[in-house]
Amino acid sequence: xPYVNIKITREGATAEQKxxxxxxxxxxxVDVLGKDPATTVVVIDEVxxxxxxxxGETITLRRGRARAGGA
Amino acid sequence: xPYVNIKITREGATAEQKxxxxxxxxxxxVDVLGKDPATTVVVIDEVxxxxxxxxGETITLRRGRARAGGA
Amino acid sequence: xPYVNIKITREGATAEQKxxxxxxxxxxxVDVLGKDPATTVVVIDEVxxxxxxxxGETITLRRGRARAGGA
Amino acid sequence: xPYVNIKITREGATAEQKxxxxxxxxxxxVDVLGKDPATTVVVIDEVxxxxxxxxGETITLRRGRARAGGA
Amino acid sequence: xPYVNIKITREGATAEQKxxxxxxxxxxxVDVLGKDPATTVVVIDEVxxxxxxxxGETITLRRGRARAGGA
Amino acid sequence: xPYVNIKITREGATAEQKxxxxxxxxxxxVDVLGKDPATTVVVIDEVxxxxxxxxGETITLRRGRARAGGA
Numbered sequence: 001x002p003y004v005n006i007k008i009t010r011e012g013a014t015a016e017q018k019x020x021x022x023x024x025x026x027x028x029x030v031d032v033l034g035k036d037p038a039t040t041v042v043v044i045d046e047v048x049x050x051x052x053x054x055x056g057e058t059i060t061l062r063r064g065r066a067r068a069g070g071a
Numbered sequence: 072x073p074y075v076n077i078k079i080t081r082e083g084a085t086a087e088q089k090x091x092x093x094x095x096x097x098x099x100x101v102d103v104l105g106k107d108p109a110t111t112v113v114v115i116d117e118v119x120x121x122x123x124x125x126x127g128e129t130i131t132l133r134r135g136r137a138r139a140g141g142a
Numbered sequence: 143x144p145y146v147n148i149k150i151t152r153e154g155a156t157a158e159q160k161x162x163x164x165x166x167x168x169x170x171x172v173d174v175l176g177k178d179p180a181t182t183v184v185v186i187d188e189v190x191x192x193x194x195x196x197x198g199e200t201i202t203l204r205r206g207r208a209r210a211g212g213a
Numbered sequence: 214x215p216y217v218n219i220k221i222t223r224e225g226a227t228a229e230q231k232x233x234x235x236x237x238x239x240x241x242x243v244d245v246l247g248k249d250p251a252t253t254v255v256v257i258d259e260v261x262x263x264x265x266x267x268x269g270e271t272i273t274l275r276r277g278r279a280r281a282g283g284a
Numbered sequence: 285x286p287y288v289n290i291k292i293t294r295e296g297a298t299a300e301q302k303x304x305x306x307x308x309x310x311x312x313x314v315d316v317l318g319k320d321p322a323t324t325v326v327v328i329d330e331v332x333x334x335x336x337x338x339x340g341e342t343i344t345l346r347r348g349r350a351r352a353g354g355a
Numbered sequence: 356x357p358y359v360n361i362k363i364t365r366e367g368a369t370a371e372q373k374x375x376x377x378x379x380x381x382x383x384x385v386d387v388l389g390k391d392p393a394t395t396v397v398v399i400d401e402v403x404x405x406x407x408x409x410x411g412e413t414i415t416l417r418r419g420r421a422r423a424g425g426a
Protein backbone atom coordinates (compact mmCIF):
# COMPACT_ATOMS: atom_id res chain seq x y z
CA UNK A 1 0.00 0.00 0.00
CA PRO A 2 2.86 2.41 -0.50
CA TYR A 3 2.46 5.96 -1.67
CA VAL A 4 5.23 7.59 -3.67
CA ASN A 5 5.39 11.28 -4.53
CA ILE A 6 7.95 12.38 -7.10
CA LYS A 7 8.57 16.09 -7.50
CA ILE A 8 10.46 17.27 -10.57
CA THR A 9 10.85 20.60 -12.28
CA ARG A 10 8.43 21.21 -15.16
CA GLU A 11 10.83 20.99 -18.06
CA GLY A 12 9.13 18.87 -20.66
CA ALA A 13 8.93 15.38 -19.23
CA THR A 14 6.80 13.40 -21.70
CA ALA A 15 3.78 11.28 -20.85
CA GLU A 16 5.87 8.20 -21.66
CA GLN A 17 8.66 9.29 -19.30
CA LYS A 18 6.14 9.87 -16.54
CA UNK A 19 4.63 6.45 -17.20
CA UNK A 20 8.14 4.99 -16.85
CA UNK A 21 8.62 6.74 -13.51
CA UNK A 22 5.31 5.26 -12.32
CA UNK A 23 6.22 1.76 -13.53
CA UNK A 24 9.71 1.96 -12.07
CA UNK A 25 8.72 3.31 -8.67
CA UNK A 26 6.00 0.69 -8.32
CA UNK A 27 8.39 -2.11 -9.31
CA UNK A 28 10.97 -0.83 -6.81
CA UNK A 29 8.50 -1.28 -3.94
CA VAL A 30 7.67 -4.77 -5.19
CA ASP A 31 11.33 -5.76 -5.52
CA VAL A 32 12.62 -4.33 -2.24
CA LEU A 33 9.70 -4.80 0.13
CA GLY A 34 7.37 -7.24 -1.62
CA LYS A 35 4.56 -4.65 -1.71
CA ASP A 36 1.38 -5.31 -3.68
CA PRO A 37 1.49 -3.20 -6.86
CA ALA A 38 -2.33 -3.10 -7.05
CA THR A 39 -2.47 -0.67 -4.12
CA THR A 40 0.76 1.20 -4.80
CA VAL A 41 0.08 4.81 -5.74
CA VAL A 42 2.56 7.15 -7.45
CA VAL A 43 1.90 10.86 -7.86
CA ILE A 44 4.22 13.09 -9.92
CA ASP A 45 4.27 16.84 -9.29
CA GLU A 46 5.85 19.05 -11.93
CA VAL A 47 6.98 22.32 -10.40
CA UNK A 48 7.79 25.54 -12.28
CA UNK A 49 11.49 26.39 -12.22
CA UNK A 50 10.59 29.73 -10.56
CA UNK A 51 9.09 27.76 -7.68
CA UNK A 52 11.99 25.41 -6.99
CA UNK A 53 15.12 26.49 -5.21
CA UNK A 54 18.40 24.91 -4.28
CA UNK A 55 21.32 26.63 -2.56
CA GLY A 56 19.04 29.61 -2.00
CA GLU A 57 18.34 30.42 -5.63
CA THR A 58 15.71 29.40 -8.15
CA ILE A 59 16.27 26.77 -10.80
CA THR A 60 15.31 29.43 -13.36
CA LEU A 61 18.35 31.44 -12.33
CA ARG A 62 20.66 28.41 -12.27
CA ARG A 63 19.50 27.25 -15.71
CA GLY A 64 19.99 30.77 -17.08
CA ARG A 65 23.55 30.96 -15.76
CA ALA A 66 24.36 27.48 -17.11
CA ARG A 67 23.10 28.51 -20.55
CA ALA A 68 25.20 31.69 -20.34
CA GLY A 69 28.34 29.58 -20.14
CA GLY A 70 28.63 28.79 -16.45
CA ALA A 71 27.99 25.45 -14.77
CA UNK B 72 -5.12 23.15 14.04
CA PRO B 73 -5.26 20.23 11.67
CA TYR B 74 -4.03 20.32 8.11
CA VAL B 75 -5.69 18.14 5.50
CA ASN B 76 -4.36 17.59 2.00
CA ILE B 77 -6.65 15.90 -0.51
CA LYS B 78 -5.16 14.76 -3.79
CA ILE B 79 -7.53 13.84 -6.60
CA THR B 80 -7.13 13.42 -10.32
CA ARG B 81 -7.99 16.50 -12.37
CA GLU B 82 -11.20 15.32 -13.99
CA GLY B 83 -13.63 18.17 -13.70
CA ALA B 84 -14.40 18.55 -10.00
CA THR B 85 -16.49 21.72 -9.73
CA ALA B 86 -15.86 24.63 -7.38
CA GLU B 87 -18.95 23.55 -5.42
CA GLN B 88 -17.68 19.97 -5.06
CA LYS B 89 -14.34 21.25 -3.84
CA UNK B 90 -16.13 23.52 -1.36
CA UNK B 91 -18.01 20.44 -0.13
CA UNK B 92 -14.76 18.53 0.36
CA UNK B 93 -13.41 21.45 2.39
CA UNK B 94 -16.58 21.68 4.50
CA UNK B 95 -16.74 17.94 5.03
CA UNK B 96 -13.10 17.42 5.94
CA UNK B 97 -13.23 20.32 8.40
CA UNK B 98 -16.42 18.98 10.01
CA UNK B 99 -14.85 15.52 10.29
CA UNK B 100 -12.02 16.91 12.43
CA VAL B 101 -14.54 18.77 14.59
CA ASP B 102 -16.74 15.69 15.04
CA VAL B 103 -14.02 13.11 15.71
CA LEU B 104 -11.39 15.09 17.59
CA GLY B 105 -13.13 18.29 18.67
CA LYS B 106 -10.69 20.42 16.64
CA ASP B 107 -11.28 24.13 16.18
CA PRO B 108 -12.51 24.72 12.62
CA ALA B 109 -11.13 28.28 12.62
CA THR B 110 -7.57 26.94 12.33
CA THR B 111 -8.30 23.85 10.24
CA VAL B 112 -6.75 24.12 6.80
CA VAL B 113 -7.69 21.97 3.80
CA VAL B 114 -5.71 22.01 0.57
CA ILE B 115 -6.91 20.17 -2.54
CA ASP B 116 -4.42 19.17 -5.23
CA GLU B 117 -5.77 18.21 -8.63
CA VAL B 118 -3.30 16.02 -10.47
CA UNK B 119 -3.25 15.29 -14.21
CA UNK B 120 -4.16 11.69 -15.03
CA UNK B 121 -0.76 11.33 -16.76
CA UNK B 122 0.89 12.10 -13.42
CA UNK B 123 -1.02 9.64 -11.23
CA UNK B 124 -0.32 5.94 -11.22
CA UNK B 125 -1.75 2.91 -9.53
CA UNK B 126 -0.68 -0.68 -10.08
CA GLY B 127 2.26 0.65 -12.07
CA GLU B 128 0.28 2.38 -14.80
CA THR B 129 -1.13 5.85 -15.32
CA ILE B 130 -4.76 6.73 -14.73
CA THR B 131 -4.82 7.98 -18.33
CA LEU B 132 -4.13 4.45 -19.51
CA ARG B 133 -6.64 2.89 -17.10
CA ARG B 134 -9.38 5.34 -18.11
CA GLY B 135 -8.68 4.68 -21.79
CA ARG B 136 -8.97 0.93 -21.32
CA ALA B 137 -12.17 1.32 -19.31
CA ARG B 138 -13.67 3.44 -22.09
CA ALA B 139 -12.60 0.84 -24.66
CA GLY B 140 -14.80 -1.73 -22.95
CA GLY B 141 -12.54 -3.11 -20.23
CA ALA B 142 -12.89 -2.54 -16.49
CA UNK C 143 -7.99 6.86 -6.36
CA PRO C 144 -7.77 9.81 -3.99
CA TYR C 145 -5.04 10.23 -1.42
CA VAL C 146 -5.80 12.10 1.79
CA ASN C 147 -3.18 13.18 4.30
CA ILE C 148 -4.40 14.40 7.69
CA LYS C 149 -1.88 16.07 9.97
CA ILE C 150 -2.84 16.55 13.62
CA THR C 151 -0.87 17.28 16.75
CA ARG C 152 0.12 14.20 18.75
CA GLU C 153 -2.16 14.65 21.74
CA GLY C 154 -3.66 11.28 22.44
CA ALA C 155 -5.91 10.49 19.50
CA THR C 156 -7.02 6.89 20.03
CA ALA C 157 -6.85 4.09 17.47
CA GLU C 158 -10.65 4.23 17.25
CA GLN C 159 -10.64 7.98 16.58
CA LYS C 160 -8.05 7.52 13.86
CA UNK C 161 -10.16 4.71 12.35
CA UNK C 162 -13.11 7.13 12.34
CA UNK C 163 -11.04 9.76 10.51
CA UNK C 164 -10.11 7.15 7.90
CA UNK C 165 -13.72 6.00 7.50
CA UNK C 166 -15.02 9.56 7.35
CA UNK C 167 -12.48 10.90 4.88
CA UNK C 168 -13.01 7.92 2.58
CA UNK C 169 -16.79 8.31 2.73
CA UNK C 170 -16.46 12.03 1.97
CA UNK C 171 -14.70 11.27 -1.32
CA VAL C 172 -17.39 8.71 -2.18
CA ASP C 173 -20.23 11.11 -1.37
CA VAL C 174 -18.87 14.23 -3.05
CA LEU C 175 -17.01 12.86 -6.06
CA GLY C 176 -18.19 9.26 -6.40
CA LYS C 177 -14.65 7.96 -5.89
CA ASP C 178 -14.00 4.24 -5.43
CA PRO C 179 -13.28 3.59 -1.75
CA ALA C 180 -11.19 0.50 -2.61
CA THR C 181 -8.36 2.68 -3.92
CA THR C 182 -8.79 5.63 -1.56
CA VAL C 183 -5.82 5.97 0.76
CA VAL C 184 -5.76 7.99 3.98
CA VAL C 185 -2.56 8.65 5.92
CA ILE C 186 -2.61 10.33 9.35
CA ASP C 187 0.51 12.07 10.63
CA GLU C 188 0.69 12.87 14.33
CA VAL C 189 3.11 15.73 14.93
CA UNK C 190 4.70 16.68 18.27
CA UNK C 191 3.42 19.99 19.64
CA UNK C 192 7.02 21.28 19.62
CA UNK C 193 7.06 20.74 15.85
CA UNK C 194 3.81 22.50 14.97
CA UNK C 195 3.47 26.25 14.89
CA UNK C 196 0.73 28.71 14.23
CA UNK C 197 0.97 32.51 14.43
CA GLY C 198 4.74 32.07 14.76
CA GLU C 199 4.76 30.07 17.97
CA THR C 200 4.66 26.40 18.86
CA ILE C 201 1.52 24.60 19.97
CA THR C 202 3.46 23.60 23.12
CA LEU C 203 3.71 27.26 24.06
CA ARG C 204 0.07 28.00 23.19
CA ARG C 205 -1.19 25.00 25.17
CA GLY C 206 0.96 26.05 28.18
CA ARG C 207 -0.42 29.58 28.13
CA ALA C 208 -3.99 28.28 27.80
CA ARG C 209 -3.47 26.01 30.84
CA ALA C 210 -1.99 28.96 32.78
CA GLY C 211 -5.28 30.81 32.44
CA GLY C 212 -4.91 32.65 29.14
CA ALA C 213 -6.64 31.82 25.91
CA UNK D 214 19.97 18.65 3.50
CA PRO D 215 16.67 20.17 4.55
CA TYR D 216 13.61 20.22 2.37
CA VAL D 217 11.12 23.06 2.72
CA ASN D 218 7.70 23.14 1.08
CA ILE D 219 5.81 26.42 1.11
CA LYS D 220 2.17 26.38 0.08
CA ILE D 221 0.49 29.70 -0.68
CA THR D 222 -2.65 30.68 -2.53
CA ARG D 223 -2.15 31.58 -6.19
CA GLU D 224 -2.74 35.30 -6.01
CA GLY D 225 -0.02 36.90 -8.03
CA ALA D 226 3.22 36.27 -6.19
CA THR D 227 5.97 37.51 -8.52
CA ALA D 228 9.06 35.56 -9.55
CA GLU D 229 11.11 37.95 -7.41
CA GLN D 230 8.94 37.35 -4.34
CA LYS D 231 9.25 33.62 -4.82
CA UNK D 232 13.02 33.97 -5.17
CA UNK D 233 12.99 35.88 -1.86
CA UNK D 234 11.04 33.09 -0.17
CA UNK D 235 13.63 30.59 -1.43
CA UNK D 236 16.55 32.75 -0.27
CA UNK D 237 14.93 33.43 3.10
CA UNK D 238 13.93 29.86 3.88
CA UNK D 239 17.39 28.59 2.94
CA UNK D 240 19.07 31.23 5.10
CA UNK D 241 16.78 30.36 8.01
CA UNK D 242 18.04 26.77 8.00
CA VAL D 243 21.64 28.00 7.85
CA ASP D 244 21.14 30.45 10.71
CA VAL D 245 19.17 28.22 13.07
CA LEU D 246 20.63 24.78 12.44
CA GLY D 247 23.86 25.38 10.52
CA LYS D 248 22.57 23.44 7.52
CA ASP D 249 24.49 23.42 4.24
CA PRO D 250 22.65 25.66 1.76
CA ALA D 251 24.06 23.70 -1.20
CA THR D 252 21.74 20.78 -0.44
CA THR D 253 18.79 22.75 0.92
CA VAL D 254 15.77 22.46 -1.35
CA VAL D 255 12.74 24.76 -1.30
CA VAL D 256 9.58 24.03 -3.30
CA ILE D 257 6.73 26.54 -3.53
CA ASP D 258 3.23 25.34 -4.39
CA GLU D 259 0.71 27.94 -5.51
CA VAL D 260 -2.82 26.70 -4.90
CA UNK D 261 -6.00 28.07 -6.47
CA UNK D 262 -8.23 29.87 -3.98
CA UNK D 263 -11.03 27.40 -4.83
CA UNK D 264 -8.76 24.60 -3.61
CA UNK D 265 -7.75 26.07 -0.25
CA UNK D 266 -10.05 26.14 2.73
CA UNK D 267 -9.91 27.45 6.24
CA UNK D 268 -12.70 27.34 8.80
CA GLY D 269 -14.58 25.05 6.43
CA GLU D 270 -14.88 27.48 3.53
CA THR D 271 -12.81 28.28 0.47
CA ILE D 272 -10.49 31.26 0.26
CA THR D 273 -12.45 32.30 -2.84
CA LEU D 274 -15.53 32.76 -0.67
CA ARG D 275 -13.63 34.53 2.10
CA ARG D 276 -11.96 36.93 -0.34
CA GLY D 277 -15.33 37.67 -1.98
CA ARG D 278 -16.94 38.48 1.36
CA ALA D 279 -14.01 40.68 2.37
CA ARG D 280 -14.30 42.61 -0.90
CA ALA D 281 -18.07 42.98 -0.34
CA GLY D 282 -17.38 44.92 2.82
CA GLY D 283 -17.18 42.17 5.45
CA ALA D 284 -14.06 40.96 7.23
CA UNK E 285 17.06 18.12 -8.42
CA PRO E 286 14.15 15.76 -7.88
CA TYR E 287 12.58 15.09 -4.52
CA VAL E 288 11.01 11.70 -3.85
CA ASN E 289 8.89 10.89 -0.82
CA ILE E 290 8.08 7.23 -0.18
CA LYS E 291 5.45 6.43 2.43
CA ILE E 292 5.22 2.85 3.67
CA THR E 293 3.65 1.23 6.69
CA ARG E 294 5.99 0.73 9.64
CA GLU E 295 6.33 -3.03 9.53
CA GLY E 296 9.99 -3.79 9.96
CA ALA E 297 11.73 -2.47 6.86
CA THR E 298 15.46 -2.83 7.57
CA ALA E 299 18.08 -0.13 7.17
CA GLU E 300 19.43 -2.06 4.18
CA GLN E 301 16.00 -2.21 2.52
CA LYS E 302 15.55 1.51 3.03
CA UNK E 303 19.01 2.12 1.55
CA UNK E 304 17.92 0.06 -1.48
CA UNK E 305 14.79 2.17 -1.89
CA UNK E 306 16.95 5.30 -1.82
CA UNK E 307 19.43 3.88 -4.34
CA UNK E 308 16.67 2.60 -6.60
CA UNK E 309 14.56 5.75 -6.60
CA UNK E 310 17.62 7.91 -7.31
CA UNK E 311 18.70 5.63 -10.16
CA UNK E 312 15.19 5.73 -11.63
CA UNK E 313 15.36 9.51 -11.96
CA VAL E 314 18.79 9.24 -13.58
CA ASP E 315 17.66 6.57 -16.03
CA VAL E 316 14.33 8.08 -17.07
CA LEU E 317 15.01 11.81 -16.97
CA GLY E 318 18.79 12.12 -16.81
CA LYS E 319 18.60 13.89 -13.43
CA ASP E 320 21.74 14.59 -11.43
CA PRO E 321 21.90 12.12 -8.53
CA ALA E 322 23.98 14.55 -6.44
CA THR E 323 20.94 16.75 -5.85
CA THR E 324 18.28 14.03 -5.80
CA VAL E 325 16.70 13.70 -2.37
CA VAL E 326 14.68 10.72 -1.16
CA VAL E 327 12.74 10.77 2.11
CA ILE E 328 11.06 7.64 3.49
CA ASP E 329 8.18 7.97 5.96
CA GLU E 330 7.21 4.90 7.95
CA VAL E 331 3.61 5.19 9.12
CA UNK E 332 1.97 3.17 11.90
CA UNK E 333 -0.64 0.72 10.61
CA UNK E 334 -3.24 2.46 12.83
CA UNK E 335 -2.58 5.66 10.86
CA UNK E 336 -2.90 4.26 7.35
CA UNK E 337 -6.21 3.43 5.77
CA UNK E 338 -7.39 1.99 2.52
CA UNK E 339 -11.00 1.25 1.54
CA GLY E 340 -12.06 3.13 4.66
CA GLU E 341 -10.37 0.89 7.21
CA THR E 342 -6.99 0.82 8.91
CA ILE E 343 -4.17 -1.46 7.84
CA THR E 344 -4.14 -2.77 11.43
CA LEU E 345 -7.66 -4.11 10.91
CA ARG E 346 -6.88 -5.52 7.47
CA ARG E 347 -3.73 -7.27 8.70
CA GLY E 348 -5.66 -8.73 11.66
CA ARG E 349 -8.35 -10.13 9.39
CA ALA E 350 -5.76 -11.56 7.01
CA ARG E 351 -4.03 -13.30 9.92
CA ALA E 352 -7.40 -14.66 11.11
CA GLY E 353 -7.79 -16.53 7.84
CA GLY E 354 -9.39 -13.95 5.55
CA ALA E 355 -7.74 -12.13 2.69
CA UNK F 356 -2.96 31.35 5.18
CA PRO F 357 0.31 29.81 4.12
CA TYR F 358 1.40 26.33 5.13
CA VAL F 359 5.10 25.59 5.50
CA ASN F 360 6.54 22.11 5.96
CA ILE F 361 10.20 21.84 6.97
CA LYS F 362 11.83 18.43 6.79
CA ILE F 363 15.17 17.97 8.57
CA THR F 364 17.12 14.95 9.69
CA ARG F 365 16.55 13.93 13.30
CA GLU F 366 19.89 14.93 14.77
CA GLY F 367 19.14 16.72 18.00
CA ALA F 368 17.40 19.96 17.04
CA THR F 369 16.26 21.48 20.34
CA ALA F 370 12.76 22.72 21.13
CA GLU F 371 14.15 26.27 21.07
CA GLN F 372 15.70 25.77 17.61
CA LYS F 373 12.41 24.41 16.30
CA UNK F 374 10.58 27.38 17.81
CA UNK F 375 13.04 29.65 15.96
CA UNK F 376 12.33 27.87 12.68
CA UNK F 377 8.59 28.39 13.26
CA UNK F 378 9.07 32.08 14.12
CA UNK F 379 11.41 32.66 11.20
CA UNK F 380 9.33 30.90 8.57
CA UNK F 381 6.20 32.73 9.69
CA UNK F 382 7.98 36.08 9.62
CA UNK F 383 9.33 35.33 6.14
CA UNK F 384 5.79 34.99 4.79
CA VAL F 385 4.79 38.24 6.50
CA ASP F 386 7.81 40.12 5.15
CA VAL F 387 7.75 38.86 1.56
CA LEU F 388 4.04 38.44 0.85
CA GLY F 389 2.27 40.32 3.64
CA LYS F 390 0.57 37.13 4.86
CA ASP F 391 -1.38 37.08 8.11
CA PRO F 392 0.71 35.27 10.73
CA ALA F 393 -2.44 34.24 12.65
CA THR F 394 -3.30 31.66 10.00
CA THR F 395 0.23 30.71 8.98
CA VAL F 396 0.99 27.11 9.90
CA VAL F 397 4.47 25.58 10.12
CA VAL F 398 5.03 21.85 10.56
CA ILE F 399 8.51 20.40 11.16
CA ASP F 400 9.20 16.75 10.33
CA GLU F 401 12.31 15.19 11.81
CA VAL F 402 13.38 12.21 9.71
CA UNK F 403 15.76 9.42 10.80
CA UNK F 404 19.08 9.51 8.96
CA UNK F 405 18.38 5.95 7.72
CA UNK F 406 15.27 7.31 5.99
CA UNK F 407 16.85 10.27 4.17
CA UNK F 408 18.96 9.88 1.09
CA UNK F 409 20.91 12.16 -1.17
CA UNK F 410 23.04 11.13 -4.14
CA GLY F 411 21.57 7.64 -3.77
CA GLU F 412 22.85 6.91 -0.28
CA THR F 413 21.53 7.40 3.23
CA ILE F 414 22.59 10.25 5.47
CA THR F 415 23.62 7.61 8.02
CA LEU F 416 26.24 6.36 5.57
CA ARG F 417 27.40 9.85 4.64
CA ARG F 418 27.73 10.90 8.27
CA GLY F 419 29.68 7.72 9.07
CA ARG F 420 32.11 8.32 6.23
CA ALA F 421 32.55 11.98 7.25
CA ARG F 422 33.33 10.89 10.82
CA ALA F 423 35.82 8.31 9.51
CA GLY F 424 37.85 11.12 7.94
CA GLY F 425 36.29 11.50 4.51
CA ALA F 426 34.15 14.37 3.35
